[in-house]
Amino acid sequence: MSLRRRLRDLVGNDMLAVTALTFHGLALRLTGRSLVPAGRLDLADGIDFSRIIEDAIRLLKGECDVVGFGDADPRDALVGR
Numbered sequence: 001m002s003l004r005r006r007l008r009d010l011v012g013n014d015m016l017a018v019t020a021l022t023f024h025g026l027a028l029r030l031t032g033r034s035l036v037p038a039g040r041l042d043l044a045d046g047i048d049f050s051r052i053i054e055d056a057i058r059l060l061k062g063e064c065d066v067v068g069f070g071d072a073d074p075r076d077a078l079v080g081r
Contacts, residue, residue: 024049027056 003022007015021029028035031052058064062073 027053030056030059
């Protein structure tokens with residue numbers, strides 16, 4: 001059962017406007033990566049989630065440049081999305 005469905009079952013439709021992600025999903029979103037690159041299902045098993053999570057942490061700490069947010073604080077820009 002999906003995370004969103006379980007949350008909806010617990011709190012009702014109030015959660016429909018809330019983004020619900022696992023920490024792996026959040027790391028993928030923050031780093032702009034896809035779970036399956038360009039539809040290549042054969043590559044999905046080779047995803048290094050430890051590396052993706054480390055990259056997301058560096059982004060949130062401001063240790064990497066975040067493209068497309070101008071002068072905004074990287075953490076505020078990323079979390080605000």
